[in-house]
Amino acid sequence: MELRQLEYLVAVVDEGGFTKAAAKMHVAQPGVSAQIKQLERELGERLLDRSGRTVRLTEVGRAVLPYARAALGAVAGARAAVDEFTGLLRGRVVMGGVTIPARLDLAEMLADFHERHPAVELSMTEMDPATLLDSLLAGRVDVGLTGLGAPLPPNVAAEVVLDHPLVVAVRPGHKLDGRSSITLAELDDLPLITLPRGTGLRTVLDGAFAEAGIRPQIAFEASEPYFLAELAAHGLGVTILPLPKARLHGDRLHVIELTRPSLRGQLGLIWRTDGSTSPAARALVAHARRHLAQRTRTEAAE
The missing domain is CATH 1.10.10.10 (Winged helix-like DNA-binding domain superfamily/Winged helix DNA-binding domain)
Structure with a gap:
């Protein structure tokens, strides 16, 4: 054998x-x-x-x-032990992610890691949140970026990268146009445009609706926030988005504060903590945390 x-x-x-x-x-x-x-x-x-x-x-x-x-x-593991002893970092690491906001400058982060550790084979692939978590647990992915909403397994750690309030957005002329705030209960029976089940934002919404005893009317689902905004701008329903995403369409959408309860959408970096990660994977996690923390501080200052 x-x-x-x-x-x-x-x-x-x-x-x-x-x-x-x-x-x-x-x-x-x-x-x-x-x-x-x-x-x-x-x-x-x-x-x-x-x-x-x-x-x-x-x-x-x-x-x-x-x-x-x-x-x-x-x-x-034997190869990794030798590499750590000699100070050489090599191997293969994989990063997985959902749709990545451009402002995180992930390309720069990956390029910088490659420059620091040229002997490490680095790759990245986009996948839905459920597949990402399964791949992380199975060891096919070493670190991921995904929306946070549901509790994570005990051997998976998360660090919040983006944290924004969720808002309601409708096209001008909609019956909600002119409102400055709206409660979750007032969305009952309105056609909603949201991300698919399993995404962090949708998990937050589903949990809030369930707690309020509301069965929302989901009219459209799409995985790209830009398309959600487009559907709402064409009058096909009410969408719920992180505030920065809604503001990108300020000339075509009226943004309404969501209250009672106020909800937040979070994007997080996730990685395994059970000791099964390689030295190269641990280095990528540390590098990503430093880079994304810096981007988060920059965004907060702007």
Whole structure:
């Protein structure tokens, strides 16, 4: 049994097939298939069910997979220990995120990290909040940026990066136009335009509506705040946005303070705290926290 065979097995499972696994490992697909077949011959059991349109683990494969991950983790840990001893930082780190506000200047942060640690392979991918949290817990992502709303697992820490009041926004001429404030209860029976379930902002809203005993009328859902504002500006409903997002459309939307209760939308940096992170991942977390804290202070001063 070779380490490479275990790497290919885990890659096929994580990527959902041989083609994507081969691309991730930068090898030809037949090579991945051959190595896994060799592993199956050595173990005397099929690990993957190839009979359907998608590749799935067999019962034996499900039993073997945790040991494969543990073996790869042990090797990575040994390499990390040597790297820490010699002072060389290397490895691979992945950052995940939802739609990122431009004012956080994430590109500058990642470029600065790459310049400081050129031996670290750095990548980033956008994903929805639920997938981001699952990927973080599974170790496929090392640090993430996501909306905060629901409680996080005990082994995940969060640091608030952006914190803004939520406001109601309608187009000029709407029946709410001219109001300076509105309560949550007054939104009952109005067509609402919000982010999808699972996002931080939507979780905050759903919790507030549930506590007030209100079943909101959700007319439109979209993952991009800009599109929510566009829908409201065209008179398709009432939207609820963080104040800076609503102000971007000040000439087309009337902004109303949301009271009783006042709600806030938060974007947070999240990372694992269970000791399973590599030195490179810990360095990225520390670097991101410093950078984003500076951006937050700059925004507060403006």
